[in-house]
Amino acid sequence: MRPVIKPALARLWREKQTLQFGTVRRHARVIEGVDRRLAGFLELVDGSRDGPAVVAAGQRLGLSAEYCRAVLDSLGSSELLDDAQALRDVLELYPPARRELLGPDLASLSLVHPAPGEAAAVLQGRARARVEVRGAGRIGAAVGAALAAGGIGEVAVLDRGRVTARDCAPGGLPPGDIGRLRATAARELVHRATGAPVGERYRRPPAAPPPPALVVLAPRDGSAAYTGAAVDAQELMRAGIPHLYTGVLEHLGVVGPLVVPGASACGSCATLARRDEDEAWPRLLAQLIDEGPGRARLPACDGAVAAAVAGLAALHVQLYLDGSPPPSVDGWCELSAADGMVRRLRLRSHPDCGCLWQSSAPGRTGTMA
Incomplete structure (x- = not known):
């Protein structure tokens, strides 16, 4: 996996050391205590490196490996990360002229399907x-x-x-x-x-x-x-x-x-x-x-x-x-x-229709709660 902070999310400074990702409340996340070194580390999470390489780059900024891994884990659990490699791979399924057009769609999918690689898997299903x-x-x-x-x-x-x-x-x-x-x-x-x-x-x-x-x-x-x-x-x-x-x-x-x-x-x-x-x-x-x-x-x-x-x-x-x-x-x-x-x-299933009579779904009653 090559972690990337989802490019669909805006990056907004609430105050000097408080950074907010996203504007819609459902997706917005706030990170406090963002000093210069942490801000630099967040810039490294751009999809160009795999996880160990991101940690190594963070160490060159003066951060410990444990701290870097903890930040990546926190970003992942906050649904801020995606897998840049999976995103690139799924776009390869399409002709070149279509890939750039699908960029905004894939960015939207990364918010609706938030786990790393999940948006790419959904778009792969569409492609097939x-x-x-x-x-x-x-x-x-x-x-x-x-x-x-x-x-x-x-x-x-x-x-x-x-x-x-x-x-x-x-x-x-x-x-x-x-x-x-x-x-x-x-x-x-x-x-x-x-x-x-x-x-x-x-x-x-x-x-x-x-x-x-x-x-x-x-x-x-x-x-x-x-x-x-x-x-x-x-x-x-x-x-x-x-x-x-x-x-x-x-x-x-x-x-x-x-x-x-x-x-x-x-x-x-x-x-x-x-x-x-x-x-x-x-x-x-x-x-x-x-x-x-x-x-x-x-x-x-x-x-x-x-x-x-x-x-x-x-x-x-x-x-x-x-x-x-x-x-x-x-x-x-x-x-x-x-x-x-x-x-x-x-719309409830009608008792005279019979469209669900042969349904194998357990407990199906034909009505919607």
Whole structure:
């Protein structure tokens, strides 16, 4: 290990010999009694040396080996250290143009996953992951770009037809793509998000792709916000592939539920819960989805809401892949264009659904505390 004080943390002098690392209370740590020699020693913890070499360099400053080791132990127990070698190694998994772009993401991961080397291990997991986004409208295309920028190894955005003006939004497909094939335009958008040089052509992987680690359902008409009736969602349930619903429904952006087959409430649970409140809901839903006759003639989708929903959906995907269940598991999040508030609503597994009947999780009740 090559210890480095996390570069994401600000270094602030509270007074002459009191040094604070970080500004957010969750991560901030204070070191008192920082004289000139200790300040010099802290500058040595820059990732260029392994632990014994840092101690040896500290001794040349006039500090004892025991003191230097104690300082390193204190920095480690305070979650101020990372492993610079592990950080460099994980960035080597990516093309050169992508490494510098991922620097801020890796710095953020080092705060969320604080143990030395933990952030690198999380990013390595992202590098090996494949995610499908089904739908290249205002939400889906932007989700794909955000995931690619966040270090997901392969992002495939799938859709048919040609780009129209209503597909374009900040962070997603630009107006210059109007008239192009959606699949091609979305693929190039994702490719650009990885830092590929301008004009470099996308090269399709030679082998057949493996099953995705997760699928994002983001149809262009926002019908993913209704959940539960999509044929591909049922196929994903049978295949055991996690999937996330997202879309904008009238003025409301929706992220979730994120369905972990056999372990969390699913889209059909949401449909059945709505049926319990409104017995006509299945009939209404049939008229709304899959280009149904009751759908809006011009689906509403505020551009700012679309950008926020896409970012939130991408964050929930990353959290799940990183090993931290997002709030869209056993629930969903709503963002209103009317007030800008984000709300989380709880989703219980429905007794008539059966999605958890075969779950092997011990003690699972199908509800969320």
